[in-house]
Amino acid sequence: MKNKFLVLGLNYGGHDTSAALMLDGELIAACEQERYTLDKHSRLFPTDAVEDALSLAGAELDDVDELAFSFDPIHHIREAYLNTAIKDVSRIEFLINDIGRIEENFYIENTIRRNIGYEGPIRFYNHHKCHLASAYYPSGFDESLLVSYDGIGEFETGLMAVGRSGEIGSFISGNSYPDSLGLIYSAITHYLGWRHHCDEGIIMGLATYGNPDHHIPDGVGTYRNVFDEIIQETGDLTYEINREWISYHQVRDKWVSDKFLTTFGPKRNSDDPVAQHHMDIASALQSRLETVVINQLRCAKRRFEVDHLCLSGGVGLNCSLNGKIEQAKIFESIFVPPASGDAGAAIGSCYLATKAQVESLQPRKVVDFYLGSSFSANQILDAFASRDLEPEKPDNLYKTVSDRLAIGKIVGWFQGRAEFGPRALGNRSILTRPYPAEMKDYLNIRVKFREEFRPFAPAVLYSHLENYFQIRQESPHMLIACGATDVAKEKIPATVHTDNSCRVQSVRPENNSRFFSLLTAFYEKTQCPVLLNTSFNVKGQPIVNTPLQAIDCYLSTNIDCLIIGDYFIEKH
Numbered sequence: 001m002k003n004k005f006l007v008l009g010l011n012y013g014g015h016d017t018s019a020a021l022m023l024d025g026e027l028i029a030a031c032e033q034e035r036y037t038l039d040k041h042s043r044l045f046p047t048d049a050v051e052d053a054l055s056l057a058g059a060e061l062d063d064v065d066e067l068a069f070s071f072d073p074i075h076h077i078r079e080a081y082l083n084t085a086i087k088d089v090s091r092i093e094f095l096i097n098d099i100g101r102i103e104e105n106f107y108i109e110n111t112i113r114r115n116i117g118y119e120g121p122i123r124f125y126n127h128h129k130c131h132l133a134s135a136y137y138p139s140g141f142d143e144s145l146l147v148s149y150d151g152i153g154e155f156e157t158g159l160m161a162v163g164r165s166g167e168i169g170s171f172i173s174g175n176s177y178p179d180s181l182g183l184i185y186s187a188i189t190h191y192l193g194w195r196h197h198c199d200e201g202i203i204m205g206l207a208t209y210g211n212p213d214h215h216i217p218d219g220v221g222t223y224r225n226v227f228d229e230i231i232q233e234t235g236d237l238t239y240e241i242n243r244e245w246i247s248y249h250q251v252r253d254k255w256v257s258d259k260f261l262t263t264f265g266p267k268r269n270s271d272d273p274v275a276q277h278h279m280d281i282a283s284a285l286q287s288r289l290e291t292v293v294i295n296q297l298r299c300a301k302r303r304f305e306v307d308h309l310c311l312s313g314g315v316g317l318n319c320s321l322n323g324k325i326e327q328a329k330i331f332e333s334i335f336v337p338p339a340s341g342d343a344g345a346a347i348g349s350c351y352l353a354t355k356a357q358v359e360s361l362q363p364r365k366v367v368d369f370y371l372g373s374s375f376s377a378n379q380i381l382d383a384f385a386s387r388d389l390e391p392e393k394p395d396n397l398y399k400t401v402s403d404r405l406a407i408g409k410i411v412g413w414f415q416g417r418a419e420f421g422p423r424a425l426g427n428r429s430i431l432t433r434p435y436p437a438e439m440k441d442y443l444n445i446r447v448k449f450r451e452e453f454r455p456f457a458p459a460v461l462y463s464h465l466e467n468y469f470q471i472r473q474e475s476p477h478m479l480i481a482c483g484a485t486d487v488a489k490e491k492i493p494a495t496v497h498t499d500n501s502c503r504v505q506s507v508r509p510e511n512n513s514r515f516f517s518l519l520t521a522f523y524e525k526t527q528c529p530v531l532l533n534t535s536f537n538v539k540g541q542p543i544v545n546t547p548l549q550a551i552d553c554y555l556s557t558n559i560d561c562l563i564i565g566d567y568f569i570e571k572h
Contacts, residue, residue: 005357006057008050008064009350010112011342013071013105015041015197018343019049020371021057022350025361027138029053030371030420032343035545041198045115052373056417067112067122068353070130070345072154073105079155080177094250123353127153128174128313129161130348131340135310136163137351139335140365145306148174149293150313150342151182151197158313160237160296162304166355166362170304172237178249179241181289182314184231187248187255188285192278193268196255201422203282204320205454206274208499210283217277219263223284226263231288236299239292274451289315290324301330309334312348316340316479317422319503323481326471338369338477339421347420367476367511370427372418373545380564383547387555391567398521401563404570405433406525409560410447412536414550415514418543423478424535425505426459426515428543428550430559433522434458434492434532443494443534446558450539456532457503458488458495461519464529468492469504478505478533492530505533 009020020030029052034040036048054061081102085091095102104111109122131148142165149158158174158181177183186196189203212224219226230245247254261267268278297309309331311322316336326334337344355361375383384391394400405411411431419425430447432439444452457478460468465475468491470483481503484496495502509516523529536544538557544550547564554562554569561570 005354006059006063006065007068007350007353008053008066008118009068009070009346009348009353010046010050011070011346011349012045012112013073013108014342015043016341016343017042017044017046017049018339018346019046019053020346020350021053021059022347022354023057025137025351025354025358025364027347027350027366027371029056030339030347030369031056031373032420032542034542035372035418038542040540040542045111047115050116056374061116061118064118064120066353067118067120068349069108069112069122069124070342070349071127072124073108074124075126076154077102077105080152090250097252125349125352127345128156128159129168130345130352131312132159132161132163132168132310132348133351133355134344134348135312135316135335135337135340136168137361137363138337138366139308139310140363141308141310141335142363143306144308144310144335145297145300145304145331146310146312147297147300148313149181149315151180151186152177157182160300162306163310163363166360172300175238178243178246179239181231181239181292183248184241184246185285185289185315187246188281190255191260191264191267192282193270193272200314201317202451202454204286204318205497206279207282207286207320208497208501209453210276210279210281212280212284212287214276214280216263223280224287227284227288231292233292233295237296239296274453286320289318290321293321294325294328294330297325297330307332311336312340312344314341319479319481320501322479323501326473326480326482329472333473334480336477336479337421338419338423338425338479340479341422343421369420369425369477370417370512371420374417375547375565377565380547380567383551383564384567384569386548387551389551389569391564391569393566394568397563397566397568398517400568401518401561402521402525404561405431405522405531408433408439409570410443410558412550412554412559412562413518414536414544414547414562414564418545421477422535422543423505424533424543425476425478426507426512426533428536428545430534430536432532433526434495434528434530437493439494439532443532448534448538449557453498455497455503456495456534457505458492458530459505459507459515459519459533461516461523461529462506462508465504465506468530469502471504474506474508475504476506476508476511478503480504491528492532495530495532
């Protein structure tokens with residue numbers, strides 16, 4: 001493959017390992033390792049993701065001009081271990097116990113070369129700057145506030161900057177470990193009985209069932225009062241996690257302190273019932289997160305006088321927070337990339353590497369984040385044959401599928417290239433009609449095998465967005481929660497959460513022509529421009545990536561119909 005400047009970006013060293021390819025500033029492939037190993041939020045080296053990305057691009061490893069790594073391991077060792085141990089002798093034991101991780105980071109270049117056989121130049125980029133770049137350059141905003149919040153990068157847990165005319169500058173020093181909005185959210189996720197760095201989205205959904213102003217049983221004050229103490233604002237753009245309430249900075253995998261356990265009671269086990277107490281904790285956490293972030297954004301807006309916001313980092317996946325930001329009208333518009341978490345840092349490293357070579361690189365709106373695996377018709381048919389299935393090829397696929405959707409069938413919809421990021425955006429989706437309200441419970445219990453309180457997202461034809469949803473801008477990546485209009489509450493109740501919010505996906509033909517055509521056919525059939533859209537997977541599994549994975553999910557659940565490419569099959 002001939003190229004001008006081909007960059008391979010990697011995210012590795014934590015969760016959500018991934019690979020991305022960029023040619024002269026244009027994204028051509030991005031793949032997550034979890035889709036190949038079926039290990040959700042995989043920490044494995046992204047060997048499979050690299051191989052698939054190169055294959056999708058028609059490139060060889062020798063064609064790569066630079067490997068860009070979304071993390072600076074030496075900076076991490078120096079700041080997270082050595083400097084902290086010098087300042088605090090109690091950290092020496094932590095350093096000694098983590099010597100294996102330190103060694104792994106020190107020899108990361110050898111690890112890269114050993115795993116994929118790459119012999120060219122490798123450059124390491126600051127993790128949070130990768131997050132900022134992953135949001136700024138595909139946003140299309142010439143001028144924007146750039147914000148990243150996550151668990152931890154090298155040592156920083158967040159970063160702010162201003163993007164102007166293709167340059168990322170005016171860096172504002174963010175918070176540092178252990179002061180982390182991402183890690184406190186993970187700590188509470190673990191305390192409430194779910195998996196940290198994996199199930200934070202569950203806590204976001206649970207929060208709407210709670211009330212932060214309830215009083216803590218046998219305690220002093222409200223849940224809100226305590227979380228105001230746990231996450232303290234120390235300045236216009238700074239906050240502090242009160243060390244009395246956490247333990248993750250002292251003992252690995254011990255997330256909250258004895259004081260926290262004394263105040264709130266013992267950790268919930270994963271199979272324990274979810275009580276109102278747990279909902280109130282989740283609600284107080286979410287409320288405090290929203291307050292702190294929005295206060296910081298208001299201050300930054302006053303200081304830098306920019307009209308747009310690019311938000312990234314793992315916290316950027318919190319669509320309830322994003323919705324509150326949008327509703328606050330601080331900015332004219334906001335952009336959150338579909339893979340705003342660590343997987344997307346691979347894309348950011350590509351942009352930073354390209355910017356170093358192509359100084360003229362400017363933000364350009366990217367509408368196509370379908371950057372993952374794709375399959376030929378022969379591969380699809382071979383997958384069906386391997387399970388002794390004979391699919392049909394309807395003359396009018398969209399009418400055939402919309403007819404099933406209109407009568408309440410559950411449809412597995414597998415098309416084109418896989419979405420990059422944790423949201424199913426119409427290429428690896430489970431779809432059904434968004435009514436009646438009971439459809440939500442049926443899907444959670446009989447198809448997804450997950451908690452009953454988990455909400456589902458509406459996908460809507462863009463031209464009908466304002467009629468159903470209280471939002472000022474398009475939302476193509478399902479990352480902005482918004483209020484439901486009275487029309488939505490009446491017509492699409494299965495996608496309206498208990499607080500009357502919706503995690504909406506707006507669909508234009510230029511974003512996804514096939515999904516748009518299906519929505520249009522459903523609208524013509526039912527006069528409803530909305531479909532319920534959830535990821536094509538079951539609880540605990542990554543989104544399906546291959547036709548065979550899709551077929552096996554269809555066979556093992558109560559999905560009624562399966563469409564892969566142009567091929568259709570249904571249960572009778």
